[in-house]
Ligand SMILES: [Zn+2]
């Protein structure tokens with residue numbers, strides 16, 4: 532009975548290293564060790580010999596086949612986490628535009644009321660003294676006004692930290708129209724630095 536149980540356990544392990552999420556995880560590990568030709572060329576890393584790669588794959592397959600319940604739980608947990616993060620990201624992208632996804636400088640258009648404004652999402656450069664500097668915009672979470680701020684140094688030091696209405700300035704939120712507060716905004720980038 533014990534032998535039959537061990538045989539079934541090993542059989543399941545062997546199946547899992549051939550197909551399914553455990554097999555995919557194994558292939559990912561091998562690919563990571565192999566690296567792409569382009570990445571190897573860029574980093575100057577030597578190609579891993581096929582023999583070593585095969586030995587690594589075999590060793591990993593044996594470990595995965597023997598410890599498959601642990602590997603399976605870990606792989607499924609990672610997959611659930613990745614799926615949740617992807618769903619959250621998709622929802623956020625669908626809900627509107629954000630500074631983190633807007634490059635350079637351009638204009639905001641509100642599809643609900645027609646409001647338009649030019650603004651700098653983020654540009655960077657150097658001062659006359661050779662110090663790093665950047666220009667970016669924030670939005671007041673209370674009145675909705677877009678405020679341009681200039682930062683000097685690295686990390687950048689900003690002189691403006693709050694809106695004249697007393698509201699908090701933010702760059703980490705889904706933007707809304709200052710006029711009608713709709714989130715149905717569009718950003719057209721004009722240039723980037
Ligand atoms: Zn509007």
Ligand SMILES: [Zn+2]
Nearest residue numbers: 671674694696
């Ligand atoms: Zn304000």
